[in-house]
Amino acid sequence: MHFINPFKGLRPTEEKASSVSIPSTDHLSQKVITDHKKNNPWSYLNIFNPDDQNSKSQNEIDAKAKEQFELMKSNSVLMKDNINSFYIYKISTKNH
Structure with a gap:
């Protein structure tokens, strides 16, 4: 049996x-x-598409993405929810 558990979203x-x-x-x-x-x-683009990714190794790209992610958390741009919840994602465009 599979379970879907609630979690604290970021x-x-x-x-x-x-x-x-x-x-x-x-x-x-x-x-x-x-x-x-x-x-x-x-913008999430600064995590998913860091600068100069063509001139860097994958480890450097990943480190830059993590650095931006941590910066967003430390500047309270991203916050962790206080309670566990279920999250449902809905695509709402004509093409999906």
Whole structure:
């Protein structure tokens, strides 16, 4: 038997949610991605697509992503929920 257990989520604060969320990057140019990251320092793109990833090893890329993630937590951009909850994700676009 499988169990689905609630957990304490780590989510952006209400005030920062709009600056953390990211558009789909599948169709964006590198310039648009770079501009978005520059204009939104708390954007998840700074974790998922760190700067200069072509010139660095995977370990360096991972370390940069972790550094940005920890920075977001220490600056209270991402906060851990106080209670265990279930989280349901719904894609709400015409193409999904």
